[in-house]
Amino acid sequence: MQATSSRHNGLGRDILGLACTFLACFLLLGIVTYHPHDPSFSQVVSPGAKVHNGAGLAGAYIAGILVDLFGVATYVFPVVFIVLALKNFIHRLKFPWWRWVGLAVFALAVAELSSTALAGITIGKITGGGFFGQLLGEWMSYVLGPWGARILAVVGFFAAVQLLAGNIWAPLFAPLTTSVGDFFSKYQERSKRKERLKKLLKTLEKEGGDPTPEEIEARLARLEQEEQDEIAGAESYIGPDADQDDDDEPHPYIQEQGESEPESWDNGADDDEPMDLGVAEPADDQPDIISGDELDEENYDEDYDEDDPIFALERLRRSTRPEVEVEPGVQEVEVPWEPEPAPQPKAAPAPEPVPEPMPKQDAGDVPVSKPRASTGEGRDVVMEGQIDPEADLVREKPLSERKLKKLILPPKDILASVEGDTKSTPTEELRRQAQALHTTLQDFGVQGEVSAVRPGPVVTLFEYKPAPGVKISKIANLTDDLALALKAMAIRIEAPIPGKDSVGIEIPSKYRQTVHYREVLESGAYAKSESLLTLVLGKDIEGEPCVADLAKMPHLLVAGATGTGKSVCLNALLLSMLFKAKPSEVKMLLVDPKRIELAVYADLPHLIHPVVTEMSHAKNALEWAVHEMDQRYQAMAKLAVRNISGYNAKLKTLTQEQRIALDNPEPIPYLVIVIDELADLMLIAAKEVEMSIVRLAQLARAAGIHMILATQRPSVDVVTGLIKANFPCRISFQVTSKHDSRTILDTVGSEHLLGKGDMLFKPGGGKLQRIHGAFVSDEDVASVVGFWKSQEKPSYSMDFSSWSSEGGEEGGGEIGPGEMDSDQKYLDAVDFVTSQGKASISLLQRRFRIGFNKAARYIEQMEVDGIVGPADGSKPRPVLRGRGE
Numbered sequence: 001m002q003a004t005s006s007r008h009n010g011l012g013r014d015i016l017g018l019a020c021t022f023l024a025c026f027l028l029l030g031i032v033t034y035h036p037h038d039p040s041f042s043q044v045v046s047p048g049a050k051v052h053n054g055a056g057l058a059g060a061y062i063a064g065i066l067v068d069l070f071g072v073a074t075y076v077f078p079v080v081f082i083v084l085a086l087k088n089f090i091h092r093l094k095f096p097w098w099r100w101v102g103l104a105v106f107a108l109a110v111a112e113l114s115s116t117a118l119a120g121i122t123i124g125k126i127t128g129g130g131f132f133g134q135l136l137g138e139w140m141s142y143v144l145g146p147w148g149a150r151i152l153a154v155v156g157f158f159a160a161v162q163l164l165a166g167n168i169w170a171p172l173f174a175p176l177t178t179s180v181g182d183f184f185s186k187y188q189e190r191s192k193r194k195e196r197l198k199k200l201l202k203t204l205e206k207e208g209g210d211p212t213p214e215e216i217e218a219r220l221a222r223l224e225q226e227e228q229d230e231i232a233g234a235e236s237y238i239g240p241d242a243d244q245d246d247d248d249e250p251h252p253y254i255q256e257q258g259e260s261e262p263e264s265w266d267n268g269a270d271d272d273e274p275m276d277l278g279v280a281e282p283a284d285d286q287p288d289i290i291s292g293d294e295l296d297e298e299n300y301d302e303d304y305d306e307d308d309p310i311f312a313l314e315r316l317r318r319s320t321r322p323e324v325e326v327e328p329g330v331q332e333v334e335v336p337w338e339p340e341p342a343p344q345p346k347a348a349p350a351p352e353p354v355p356e357p358m359p360k361q362d363a364g365d366v367p368v369s370k371p372r373a374s375t376g377e378g379r380d381v382v383m384e385g386q387i388d389p390e391a392d393l394v395r396e397k398p399l400s401e402r403k404l405k406k407l408i409l410p411p412k413d414i415l416a417s418v419e420g421d422t423k424s425t426p427t428e429e430l431r432r433q434a435q436a437l438h439t440t441l442q443d444f445g446v447q448g449e450v451s452a453v454r455p456g457p458v459v460t461l462f463e464y465k466p467a468p469g470v471k472i473s474k475i476a477n478l479t480d481d482l483a484l485a486l487k488a489m490a491i492r493i494e495a496p497i498p499g500k501d502s503v504g505i506e507i508p509s510k511y512r513q514t515v516h517y518r519e520v521l522e523s524g525a526y527a528k529s530e531s532l533l534t535l536v537l538g539k540d541i542e543g544e545p546c547v548a549d550l551a552k553m554p555h556l557l558v559a560g561a562t563g564t565g566k567s568v569c570l571n572a573l574l575l576s577m578l579f580k581a582k583p584s585e586v587k588m589l590l591v592d593p594k595r596i597e598l599a600v601y602a603d604l605p606h607l608i609h610p611v612v613t614e615m616s617h618a619k620n621a622l623e624w625a626v627h628e629m630d631q632r633y634q635a636m637a638k639l640a641v642r643n644i645s646g647y648n649a650k651l652k653t654l655t656q657e658q659r660i661a662l663d664n665p666e667p668i669p670y671l672v673i674v675i676d677e678l679a680d681l682m683l684i685a686a687k688e689v690e691m692s693i694v695r696l697a698q699l700a701r702a703a704g705i706h707m708i709l710a711t712q713r714p715s716v717d718v719v720t721g722l723i724k725a726n727f728p729c730r731i732s733f734q735v736t737s738k739h740d741s742r743t744i745l746d747t748v749g750s751e752h753l754l755g756k757g758d759m760l761f762k763p764g765g766g767k768l769q770r771i772h773g774a775f776v777s778d779e780d781v782a783s784v785v786g787f788w789k790s791q792e793k794p795s796y797s798m799d800f801s802s803w804s805s806e807g808g809e810e811g812g813g814e815i816g817p818g819e820m821d822s823d824q825k826y827l828d829a830v831d832f833v834t835s836q837g838k839a840s841i842s843l844l845q846r847r848f849r850i851g852f853n854k855a856a857r858y859i860e861q862m863e864v865d866g867i868v869g870p871a872d873g874s875k876p877r878p879v880l881r882g883r884g885e
């Protein structure tokens with residue numbers, strides 16, 4: 001039936017492919033051996049005259065008519081048939097419509113050009129553009145003029161080549177655009193420096209005194225550093241400039257992620273480290289701009305400009321320079337900003353609060369770093385040529401240095417290669433099963449016929465069309481009887497199949513195939529999905545890859561009996577995000593009461609907190625998430641946007657002044673909260689946990705916060721009605737009873753699943769879908785996590801052990817004047833805001849790496865102490881006095 005028809009299809013395609021191959025060869029032969037003296041439709045030769053064409057009389061006639069009509073462009077015709085032949089032979093070969101358009105435009109452009117601009121051009125024995133070329137040329141010259149027509153034809157030619165061959169021009173012009181870009185950025189930097197120096201000289205003039213050139217240079221360097229700090233402060237999350245964003249675009253040939261870079265605000269560096277930006281740029285650029293090369297004797301004389309402050313400084317330097325012969329190298333050393341290229345200057349933030357330093361051998365522990373027997377290739381965690389060939393070296397380097405490297409997404413081949421599991425049930429066996437099914441149903445008094453058989457990787461779907469008058473509930477109730485009669489482990493009946501007049505009977509296949517995670521990851525479904533939160537689920541019963549978008553769900557509940565594939569599924573879901581999103585785009589909060597299931601994710605840079613294993617901390621974590629959601633809503637309200645994508649998009653359009661006026665808003669990454677065992681969490685504080693989860697589930701979508709909850713106890717005290725009402729998307733693995741299935745999916749069915757990742761997926765509002773979960777091994781998980789760890793350390797911004805007390809104190813009790821005088825950090829914060837002349841919560845959060853509550857308390861205390869003024873909307877507060885004044 002189905003199999004037979006697909007075999008017929010395959011045969012038909014093969015025959016068509018052969019026919020196209022013949023036509024391609026025949027045409028090519030006819031065209032290449034075309035001779036103008038051969039007979040054709042437009043030329044009669046005397047009978048018995050010799051035919052020169054290699055394809056005989058037929059070739060002569062066909063080539064003749066084609067050459068008359070298309071001239072040189074005739075050569076395109078064999079190509080058309082070659083493509084058609086390949087398309088029939090190679091099913092996966094894609095030749096989309098725009099390539100056909102490209103081919104047509106190419107032929108027209110060639111025909112036009114060979115009858116006008118390149119008239120007289122001969123390829124083989126074919127000359128000119130034929131009838132159509134001539135017609136097109138004349139018409140275009142009439143409409144656009146001769147030159148206009150030529151330009152359009154040339155542009156058409158190049159456009160056609162681009163359509164056919166992809167973007168080949170960009171790499172060709174890349175060196176040119178880069179050098180032009182470099183030239184302009186150097187020019188810009190130089191002008192900025194001139195401005196700065198002008199201002200400084202004016203200030204110095206006002207101040208009086210007689211500074212030495214070295215002092216001037218030192219002040220200039222300081223000034224520059226301060227400016228960079230300011231910019232870095234403002235852009236600490238966004239990144240210094242658009243260029244860096246562009247740099248982050250993955251290489252199209254390394255990683256097919258054009259598909260997955262919707263938000264370009266990420267600069268690839270650690271967003272929480274403003275000073276890195278300062279360190280990143282000047283090391284190379286500063287000496288270029290001022291010292292050594294540019295101000296040496298030659299340049300000085302050559303580019304001399306009376307008004308140029310740089311030369312004014314050099315004049316001063318020369319006038320005060322001691323008359324001593326100085327070696328050129330020594331002079332370089334004396335330039336005051338030389339020791340500062342990689343400074344940790346005064347505005348540098350406090351060191352990152354990384355609670356547990358990453359053990360050196362972390363990434364080395366990853367088994368994948370060893371060569372794989374299956375592929376025969378080494379699969380180092382850091383792929384050769386993509387980050388650094390020597391992974392160890394990368395790990396040894398200081399963090400700041402590594403941040404300068406761009407973060408790249410893991411390549412898909414970091415996963416173990418999969419071997420095609422192609423053993424499928426023989427057609428004979430399928431026929432026998434269909435017959436047995438038919439007979440058994442007849443035995444139970446159900447009339448009808450098997451209308452289609454669809455074999456899949458794990459189960460085979462038999463479509464059964466009941467005779468008129470048969471109640472489908474009668475078939476649905478026969479599940480166990482059919483399983484017995486067909487000697488099947490478990491049978492699931494879908495009655496009816498949506499949109500069909502049949503009932504689906506799913507019987508386990510004789511040979512169960514494993515759905516490998518890599519297969520689905522490499523499928524078009526995953527590649528095409530642009531969401532950073534695309535989740536790989538597995539394959540449907542017909543073997544089609546299935547992915548889902550967590551951002552749309554917007555939360556997911558996963559339940560199933562123990563040992564049925566939940567942990568593997570969670571790993572697959574987490575990995576799906578790690579293949580698309582950088583730490584600055586998606587943050588994760590993992591809660592793992594069992595302590596071992598998610599332990600492999602420790603030190604993943606996407607984490608905002610080490611994997612939470614203490615349930616009291618997990619409760620705090622959920623409360624924090626609610627608080628974070630409120631903060632995000634406030635931030636979005638400030639920019640008058642409705643969700644985080646709007647927020648991040650609007651941020652990019654803000655000017656520097658607007659940003660400062662809005663208190664330096666920062667881009668908001670997605671936050672994905674994964675709880676591996678909800679039951680354990682509900683045990684300690686069911687009401688509070690439920691309240692937090694429900695609140696998040698109801699509101700967090702717009703704020704970019706999404707939850708994945710897993711449980712092996714799908715009882716009503718864990719998966720409560722309130723939680724269920726707010727989690728429309730659910731996955732159920734095999735469960736032990738109908739009752740559990742109802743608790744999870746509101747319907748029966750998951751008790752008939754086969755375990756080992758076999759699941760029922762309930763999309764929000766949609767029909768239940770049976771999916772065979774993708775299998776991902778622990779080694780693969782470790783490889784991907786190791787890949788990220790080798791690029792960046794986590795920067796934990798939260799501590800849930802102290803969050804509760806911090807939150808508890810918020811707004812609680814009056815703070816007396818001077819109450820915090822013994823808190824050194826508070827005193828530092830006062831000094832800091834005094835030096836800045838303004839104060840805001842986010843400024844303190846960034847500068848001192850403290851939580852929102854603490855920063856808010858500091859600001860409140862400063863207001864009580866009379867150091868800062870009252871709040872004025874979203875503007876920073878003014879500083880009224882310094883400490884001790």
Ligand SMILES: Nc1ncnc2c1ncn2[C@@H]1O[C@H](COP(=O)(O)OP(=O)(O)OP(=O)(O)O)[C@@H](O)[C@H]1O
Pocket residue numbers: 514515560561562563564565566567568569712756757758772773774775776
């Ligand atoms: N998609 C899959 N394909 C093939 N086998 C799978 C798949 N998912 C899980 N398995 C098999 O099932 C076993 C149990 O899976 P897993 O550990 O994920 O179950 P679990 O539901 O998390 O169990 P527990 O609740 O006890 O932790 C795995 O060791 C694996 O061999």
